Amino acid sequence: MNNRAYTKRWYNILLSSFRKNKVASPKITLEMRLLTYLTLGASLQLSANSYAQKISIHTDKAALETVFKEIRKQSGYSFIYKSAYLKNAAPVSVSIDNRNLKETLDKLLKDQPFDYVIKGKVVSLVPLTAPRQANSVSFDEEIVQQRPISGYVKDQQGNPLQKATIRVKGSNISTSTDEKGFFQLNGVDRSATLLISFLGFDNLEVSAASNLQSLTLRLAKQEVEEVVVHTGFQTLNKERATGSFGLIDKAQIEKPTSNIAQRIIGTTAGVQATLDVDGNPRFEIRGQTSLNIRDSKGELTANAHPLVVVDGFAIQGDFNSINPNDVESITILKDAAAASIWGARAANGVVVIVTKKAKQGTPLKVDFQAFTRVGKKFDLSYVNPLASSAETIEYEKRAFNRWYISENSGSLESNYNKKWSQGLVALSEHHLGYMSLADRDAELERLKTLDNRKQIEDLLLASPVTQQYNLTLQGSGAKMNNLVSMLYERNQSNFKETGNDRYMLNYRTTASIFPWLDVHASTMLQYNDFKKNGIKLSDSDNFSIKDLSPYDMLVNSDGSYTNIHQYYWPIMERFVPMDRFPYTDWTYNPVQEIYERDHRTKELNTRLMGGLTFKPFKGLTFDTKLQYEHFNTNNRYLYKENSFYVRKRVNEATAWDNKKNTFIPNLPKGGLIEQPFEKPREWGRSTVNSYTFRNQLNYNRTFGLDHEINAIAGSEISNIVSEQFYTPPSYGFNEETLTVGSYPNGPGGTFNPIKNWLGSNQTFRYTNSFTYRTERFVSMFANAAYTYRNKYTLSGSIRTDASNMITDDPAYRYAPFWSIGGSYQIGREDFMQQYTWLDRLNLRLTYGYNGNVDRSTSFRPLVALDSNPNVYTNEYTGRISSYGNPTLRWERTATWNAGIDYSLWQGKLYGKIDVYNKQGKDLIAQLSIPAVNGTNAQKLNNAEISNHGIELELGTALPLHGSDITWRGSFNFSYNKNKVNKLFVANYAASELYGRDYGAYVEGYDANALWVFQYAGVHDKQPMVHGTNGELYDFGTWTPGDGRDYLLHAGTRVAPYTLGFSNSFQIYDFNLSFILTGKLGHKFLKQSFNYPAIGTSRLLPNNKLGEVMNGDPNSIIPLPLNDIEPRYYFWDRFYPYMDYLVTNASHLRMQEVNASYRLPTEKWSLLKQCNAMVYLQGNDLFTVLFNNTGEDPEYRLGTMKPRPRFTFGLKVGF
Structure with missing residues (x-):
């Protein structure tokens, strides 16, 4: 009902009441008539002012969206609508001259399937639920039935929805919510139905008589x-x-x-x-x-x-x-x-x-989230799949009696440091004559009964637990908005005394200083504290869980620590006066060790960003922004005085004075502070400082009804400085006084030799080490897109990057990266309007180049200096680490892509299809070059690699019971074929191809090719493999020739087919969802028996021993068949890479399952304005393998495979 009709009805009802009132005085009647005239005049004036702006439009089959833009340009009114409305709208052909807004819209929407409501300066499109006609209910009845109603509208997170439309279904009575989500309507019948709508959300229908104080709209995914x-x-x-x-x-x-x-x-x-x-x-x-x-x-x-x-x-x-x-x-x-x-x-x-x-104009909003994630301990039978104690003893007996029987001569110098197991020591002691056969057998039988897995689980492993708490505060005023978030997270890893604490503080703000100037700023502060005291599953530098024999118990029956021998103990007892060394305790126990050290890594990271946005005139903005980052990492490894690490170093560095028959310490007693050296990402201290400064012009304008331009252009400079610093070990550290000792006899060296207790020379690191790297970039860029009639778009971009990391030849340094592309919204063509089931159909085609940075080489020769002076000349020496690539340039990748986007049946089915081809050019690779250059291989820009494939995405959103019960699902599938097209390598040794998880690149093959030996069975009691020209080679020799001639290409290690499948079921306030992933079409090498040979450490046969003992020797490598096999230790070059180990790596993985419930806070008086949700999540619940080995191809047998993890959490918003 418009203002004019409303005022007229009031005038008629008032006159009628005056005629019926016989006692009304002429004075009162006159006053009421004057009041009525004034009200009528004010209403008419208000209506005239609201729609006085004159509009002129002349179109021929124009898109309705285009016409709306022109109306907005002429009148200043904005339009709000769901995209689905325009999909069903017919093209518009009108001729309108000097009409007001209402007249224009009435004529424009006359034959369209929706209506409109005007509120303030906003025109909202609403569903057409009844023919456009005058309200048939008498005005007197409306007065009788009317009553004021009010309520609040919010989203699922509890945020108020401003300008949500509330309409009385079947009428033109409507209003919209304010910034608090509040609305009020008058004259609404109690039996009426209210329709609440908001762009991007499902409509909500409620009775006018129901509780309207907390109405929640759900996000409509198919719309947004x-x-x-x-x-x-x-x-x-x-x-x-x-x-x-x-x-x-x-x-x-x-x-x-x-x-x-x-x-x-x-x-x-x-x-x-x-x-x-x-x-x-x-x-x-x-x-x-x-x-x-x-x-x-x-x-x-x-x-x-x-x-x-x-x-x-x-x-x-x-x-x-x-x-x-x-x-x-x-x-x-x-x-x-x-x-x-x-x-x-x-x-x-x-x-x-x-x-x-x-968000602009929102009051203070508080969000709090907390969750706890718990997981199971590692499955030791998977991560450390050893044979049983009894099987291990039998293998040790067999190996010792047949392979390396003379390994231990009984001398001190060559045998004291053997970390042999108790079983091997018993066998050796009997062989040397120090133990009787009966005692040996009794000891071996005792060891067979032991099993340390329970002790490992209880004393070394931990259940992973993550606790996270996050608080977010946000709000805004008329000119400024602010958001601050604070996070604390605590992680307990899979190992005892190992975990980390993470703290994060973020702040972001935007301020409109003037209509033409905005200011942006953000801050990120992060502090990480890592504790690394636990014994790892595998560690090349320290004793680990995988170094334990299955019968090595960690504690005795009385709870005391056992001695996990790090020396050949009987020899130590026979020849070494251990009680005369600085530390008399030479024992080691991993449980004790983790509490005698404090390994910490602390990170302090900062990211600051600030910028200005200038808006000189409509459509044009200028941004100037600066980002600064500082990342600081400090590794500090403290070993307490009672740790085996300290005792071993001090004792083994001690010298023996034959003349005085005494020991001379060369290292001070006390704790030890050490910083890791030359380990990936674990230098003592490292810092990264970087800044990026960017200036950018942005232009976005619409011209008339048919033309739109979006363009940017700018420049950018950035500088990245990386530094690493290492200090030598500090011996004799005292935690209370914070003092360190000194080398009593100096650090050693050629001119000051220092002997250890066995008479060998030794030196101690005493100098610092440094690395420094600077990367500088100067870039210019531009991007533009032109759209015609909302159907045809043409885009292009260009960028050039200059850097100190590539050649200074301008022909290469400033070579641009560019792209062109186009899209065609064919679904908007007139001839497609007959297909009402088709919401959207868009065709895309692009081509262009982008690049890659390779930091592994230089365009100038590189010289690496030793960190210490030469022991003979006392001068620093160096070596050429790279001869340089004078034409070093960016790696380039040319890509063309063709795609289709579609949506059907009002968003119930949607998706996309993409086909692409990527050609990598000028890739840096290690290539063969003539040796006259000083080397026979050098990294050059001369390799090529290609990737082509197809991607499919399919989504659906089906309301099963209105918006209360819905099902949303998505499926994606991709295929990628990879090939090395160009790579000149003159000859491949077999070792450069087999067993390589990376780097086995061969021209004409997949970049992740899997190469294996072809097992030829047993000949003359020796396992054999096929070599060049069909020749057979045993495991004790190298296979000569080019590996490509006799190794088998068994497929690719990386899945060419991948898929993802997710589903979400919404049932009122409950939600259940899951994500299933899949990788198909690739291969991996399953775990083989490890054929352990006697050396300086334990014999640890894995649980594949039975397969070898009972298998066909012509199908699987047997144990050595000869009584003496002197080169058994060579077998590890062959056995892991056999063709019979190639296994299908295809699998499906239940990545996660989520269940959540939105609490009915609107029913609780104290929490009406609160939004709360509880949830449960499960990760890595199960894996479907397409092989019968039970071995996960992504977490192979013997590696750390995660167990199922469960998360319990709460989200609350105020």
């Missing part, structure tokens, strides 16, 4: 799915994005996690993830694009990871430097059109993260 994408430089409407993007659902992001990267797993096609035991993922987007993905220690380099961008800037920290509760959206840039704007760092893909900001 992929509305916008973020590139890091700009935000684009999905319909105008030509590139290939992946978006993570908001509901997925909000699930509990310690690492936000876990939310990506299984949700996006083309993204393959591998998790370590701590839940840290490694991603590969559309295949491997570089050959140098690992350093000399086997650690992944930056080449292997996608670029991580947070709020527009690439960050130096990894995903762990991001508070997972602060993340608003995650966009994955896959192809060149999406990622080329990031230039030389984008070949592996880009993950763009946008953090939450306080």
